[in-house]
Amino acid sequence: MNSAWLCLIAAGGASSLVLMSDPPRHSAASGPVAAASSGQSVSRVPGGVILVTGASPSASDSVTPVPEDARINGRVFDDPYFQMSFPLPEGWAEKYTSPPPSDSGRYVLAQIAAADSFSARSKGSLLITAQDIFFTSLPAMGARETIESAKNHLPEEYRVEPAPERVWLGDREFSTFAYESPQAQLHWRVLATEIRCHIVEFVVTGRDSGFIETAMRGLNKMKLPAEENPAAGPFPVCVKDFARGDNLLRRVDPVLTGHRFNPVPVRIIIDRKGAIRHIHFLSAFSDQARAISDALAQWRFKPYIADGQPVEVETGILFGPQR
Amino acid sequence: MEKSHFALLVACSAVFLLAATESTPVDPGVQTAQRGTGAALASVLANDNPGILSFFNDGQTRFQAVESVSGNAAGNNGLGPRFNSNSCSSCHAQPAPGGSGAAINPQAAFVSQGVAPDDATPSFITPTGPTREARFPFFLNSNGTANLNSPNGGVEDLFTVSGRSDAGSCKLSQPDFAEALAANDVIFRIPTPVFGAGLLENLDDSTLLNKQAANSDNDFGISGTFNRSGNDGTITRFGWKAQNKSLHMFAGEAYNVEMGVSNLLFPQDRPLPEEDQQGRGLPANCLNLSQGGYPEDTNNPSLSGPAILDDVSAFADFMRTLAPPPSGGVVLNGTAVSSTSIADGKSIFGAIGCATCHNETTGTTQPSSITGSLSKAAVHAYSDLEIHHMGTGLADNVSQGNAGGDQFRTAPLWGLGQRIFLLHDGRTTDLISAIQAHQSNGSEANAVIDNFDSLSNAQMQELLNFLRSL
Numbered sequence: 008m009n010s011a012w013l014c015l016i017a018a019g020g021a022s023s024l025v026l027m028s029d030p031p032r033h034s035a036a037s038g039p040v041a042a043a044s045s046g047q048s049v050s051r052v053p054g055g056v057i058l059v060t061g062a063s064p065s066a067s068d069s070v071t072p073v074p075e076d077a078r079i080n081g082r083v084f085d086d087p088y089f090q091m092s093f094p095l096p097e098g099w100a101e102k103y104t105s106p107p108p109s110d111s112g113r114y115v116l117a118q119i120a121a122a123d124s125f126s127a128r129s130k131g132s133l134l135i136t137a138q139d140i141f142f143t144s145l146p147a148m149g150a151r152e153t154i155e156s157a158k159n160h161l162p163e164e165y166r167v168e169p170a171p172e173r174v175w176l177g178d179r180e181f182s183t184f185a186y187e188s189p190q191a192q193l194h195w196r197v198l199a200t201e202i203r204c205h206i207v208e209f210v211v212t213g214r215d216s217g218f219i220e221t222a223m224r225g226l227n228k229m230k231l232p233a234e235e236n237p238a239a240g241p242f243p244v245c246v247k248d249f250a251r252g253d254n255l256l257r258r259v260d261p262v263l264t265g266h267r268f269n270p271v272p273v274r275i276i277i278d279r280k281g282a283i284r285h286i287h288f289l290s291a292f293s294d295q296a297r298a299i300s301d302a303l304a305q306w307r308f309k310p311y312i313a314d315g316q317p318v319e320v321e322t323g324i325l326f327g328p329q330r
Numbered sequence: 331m332e333k334s335h336f337a338l339l340v341a342c343s344a345v346f347l348l349a350a351t352e353s354t355p356v357d358p359g360v361q362t363a364q365r366g367t368g369a370a371l372a373s374v375l376a377n378d379n380p381g382i383l384s385f386f387n388d389g390q391t392r393f394q395a396v397e398s399v400s401g402n403a404a405g406n407n408g409l410g411p412r413f414n415s416n417s418c419s420s421c422h423a424q425p426a427p428g429g430s431g432a433a434i435n436p437q438a439a440f441v442s443q444g445v446a447p448d449d450a451t452p453s454f455i456t457p458t459g460p461t462r463e464a465r466f467p468f469f470l471n472s473n474g475t476a477n478l479n480s481p482n483g484g485v486e487d488l489f490t491v492s493g494r495s496d497a498g499s500c501k502l503s504q505p506d507f508a509e510a511l512a513a514n515d516v517i518f519r520i521p522t523p524v525f526g527a528g529l530l531e532n533l534d535d536s537t538l539l540n541k542q543a544a545n546s547d548n549d550f551g552i553s554g555t556f557n558r559s560g561n562d563g564t565i566t567r568f569g570w571k572a573q574n575k576s577l578h579m580f581a582g583e584a585y586n587v588e589m590g591v592s593n594l595l596f597p598q599d600r601p602l603p604e605e606d607q608q609g610r611g612l613p614a615n616c617l618n619l620s621q622g623g624y625p626e627d628t629n630n631p632s633l634s635g636p637a638i639l640d641d642v643s644a645f646a647d648f649m650r651t652l653a654p655p656p657s658g659g660v661v662l663n664g665t666a667v668s669s670t671s672i673a674d675g676k677s678i679f680g681a682i683g684c685a686t687c688h689n690e691t692t693g694t695t696q697p698s699s700i701t702g703s704l705s706k707a708a709v710h711a712y713s714d715l716e717i718h719h720m721g722t723g724l725a726d727n728v729s730q731g732n733a734g735g736d737q738f739r740t741a742p743l744w745g746l747g748q749r750i751f752l753l754h755d756g757r758t759t760d761l762i763s764a765i766q767a768h769q770s771n772g773s774e775a776n777a778v779i780d781n782f783d784s785l786s787n788a789q790m791q792e793l794l795n796f797l798r799s800l
Contacts, residue, residue: 047478048471052514052727057772059467059481059727061734062555102780104771106719109553111546118551118776132780134551144543157547164681188681190674193784197549210549212777214784268563269555269732290555328563 062269064107065296067286071276074137074205075108077116084117089137089202090232090241095119096225099133110270110290112139112323114205121218131213133222137205141247141323142272142289150199153206154182157197164188170196174223177231181209185219194219202232204245204274204321243276243319244311250324254309256281261302261326265294271326273299279317281308299326355790357761358662358798361747365658367525368426373702374651381635382651382701388636389648393427394419397589399496400620408591408626411500411599411616412487414463415588416445418645421461421521425748428652430523431461433750440489448493452507454518455488460756462518463588464488466510467727467735469604474506476515483728484603485587486510491619500616505602517726519570520756524577525745526654527568529695529709531577535565537693538715545714550683550777554716554740557731566731567715570754572739573730581645585627593627593642651701654710655745660798667795675796678789682781687740687774688712712743712800721773726754736772747798761794 052058066073077086079101085092098121105115116135138145138153148156158167170185181198196219198209211222232241269290276285283303288296310317369375370386377383396417397409415421415437423432438457440446455462469480486505491497510516538556546553556565557572568574574583582595592599601612620626627641636644660667679685692711698704717737725736733739738754752764769779785793 048475049478050475050513052468052476052478054514055722055771057722057725057727057734057736058478059483059729059735061729061732061737063734103721103769103773103776105551105776106553106721106772106774110555111553113546113551113553115551115774118780120780131784132777134549134777136551144546157549160547162680164677188678190677191681191781191785191789193681193781195549208549210777212549212781212784266732268558268560 062110062266062271062290062292062295063288064290065288065293067300071285071287073274073287074114074116074139075105077105077114077135079117079119084119084135086116089205089207091202091207091229093226093229096121096221098122099225108289110142110272111144112142112272112289113137114139116207121213121222131211131218131222133226134210134212135208136210137202137207139272139274139289139323140204140206140245141274142270142325148206150201150206151182153199153208154184154197158184158186161186164190165195168194174198176200176226177229178233179231196223198226200231203235203242204323243321244313246311246320246322249277249311249320249322250275250306250308254311255306256309257305257307259302259305261295261298263295263298263326266292268328269295270328271295271299273303273324273326275303275322275324277308277311277320277322279310279319281310282306283308284319295326353787353791355762355787355794356662357794358660358667360750360759361658361660361798363658363661365425365656365748367655367745367748368428369653371528371651371653371701371703373704376702378702379700385636385639385644385647386651388639389644389646389651390427392641392644393417393422393648396420397591399491399494400498400622401496407620407622408589410489410491410497410590411502411612411619412490412602413588413590414485414488415440415461417589418584421588422524423461424750428524428649429745430521430749431751431756433458435459435461437461437488444494446489446491446494448501449489449504452488452504453511454507454516460518460520460751462488462520462756464505464507464510465517465519465726465728466505466515466603467517468515469607470506470510470513470515474509474513476513480607481727481729482603482607483730486516486602487587487590491590491616497619498615500613500619502613502616505604517728518755518757520751520754522568522570522741523655523745523749524580524649525652526709526711526742527577527580527652528650528700528704529654529707530567530692530711530715530742531650532695532698532704532707533567533693533709533715534696537696538565541689541693541714542716545686545689548683548686550686550781552683552686552718552774552778554687554714554718554774555732556715557717557733557737557739560731565715567739569730570738570741571728571730571733572715572717573733577646577649578642581649582642585642585645591627591641592625594625594629594640595642597625599624650704653703655748655800657744657799658747660747660795662791662795667799671792672796672799674789675792675794675799678785678793679796682785682793683778684782685712686778687714687716687718688743689714689740692742710744712746713740716740718774719772720768720775721770723767723770723773724753725772743797743800746800761797762790 072088114137120132121130165186168185187194196211271291272289274287278284311320419427468476490502566575568580574580585591586596629640692709727735768775
């Protein structure tokens, strides 16, 4: 994310046209790739780019990582927000970039596919997603409960396959389950863990269990952050619904004069003194982002204390229609 | 038969069967057998509520009426001054009034037939191509360049009434489509079919929201949202981007934008977006061409029965009481496909994730005051009515309501078996191409298409067979 992008976030008008010279990773769906310069008259509208966006992600600064910063550098998947990385197995590649975050707090961090060199047909794929615990429309659950729920609500066209309930990848424990579709002859292995206010899921899909096992071995090279410690980090403390009640010392409501009826999920980081130091709009029109940013700059919180020390807090606020 | 010969025959048969099942999958194509598409809802045919059948029939007649600019004794005046067609059913034609575009595009003959005698047929309108409307995503500068700082997105009507004997002295120029094409600044839309539309209209927001929550727990990375009315914030659901709230709104806007007929919902004649932007509007000699005042379509207080209604209400009543398109058998290369193949295809459709958006059951309708068939009915539209990011491959850079340039409503798939042109712009008639177009940078469907690509040829064929059964 560069300065041109930030300027437009700060100054963004009501128009849904967003112009960026170096858009964030999700520009494919949330912003244009076309060059931004004064004038903006072109002899041909560039094809294959999204120049007119709806509600889109944006952030108050370019230094603090956001979940959708995930990218594949060389042959390494890396997401600085989650401090998560792993080298892609041989033959795997990202064919297409991911859609922007949803207004229910879901991210597609990467979609990686393995092609069959003999048939040019897909052998299988790996989908990496994250679900924000602040905005989920599902009942609030951890990784284990998420997997249990998925297993218990498996649609009838699938059949649960035997698999361990927990595995270790990197230094993290993952809850897992496996299922198959007899009709489609596809197999799925789902792995979930909790990292920094999110349920992070890896979904491996393939035509045979051998492929799944190969993929699992590749995932075992993953580097993940150490388990969180409220006082020692590495992340701010996640507190759902922190921005309410006695925690909130000063609140100024945004005045939304343009778009009003879409959910606007906002993830914030509150510093040790109780001021907001980072704002991340998962999905907002530019007029909404501007009005909400102006309001949030005036909010003050009671510092959060862990182990006797004030610590940074990460939480979410949903503006617009409440679910 | 000798044993050795028998063994050889079995072996050959096995090879043949293997080859047959592994042959390249093909779209079975448009299914031509009569399925009864275009009929009224069962309760309407039974005249529940009393008199409603006459409203359906009246609406159906008006839906097929050809509009004139002025002087039509039947009262169908008000066409233009700009328009895309002169009858609802000329666009909503296939396989019956209320459907999508037909095999023969009537727009291609408008110039030669005197519907738009002074116009030139745009290059993208062809006799056997899709029936279309055109939009310019961005306003064009006077030098023909596209101004990316100035999004447009409005409909650029293809034709004018210039030169018609019933249009007086009105002379208008068509939009400069050649210039817009040169600037790569044109996108297209084809008609959305409206069979079963009354059922979609009668789904309560809570039903759709509950379904959305249930669908969110999927392993395909799919998370849609709803387009919403800027007036009251409720879910809108008609049109390619789910931009219209109701069938009345859908009909009123189409009557005004596509046919140029002002009405109770859209009471003025509509200029082109650039005519409005430049503060010109329509010239005075192109206004009130029907000579009956505005709106050109209004109710008829001197009449009785369904005739008392304005056209827009009659159109809406017709669409609202059209039955959903029936499913049916599928013929592939002249041979009937087995019901087992279709059932297996349906199962695969669900398993690989298509049904995450294309939900078979959109929901159950709320009680209806209109007719029994609309009341507490399961709606098998194969859509969640949400808008989803469809990526750079399908993006049209047109924003409507909350939908951005790459967001589209999950197209209801009921009736797909008899559709000719596919996707929002009718770019293909081939199901496989339409499926593959779901995958591109930024699309929510990418993981699903990866799964599709993992299927065997035989499985793909079953999936295609199922789709053409709808």
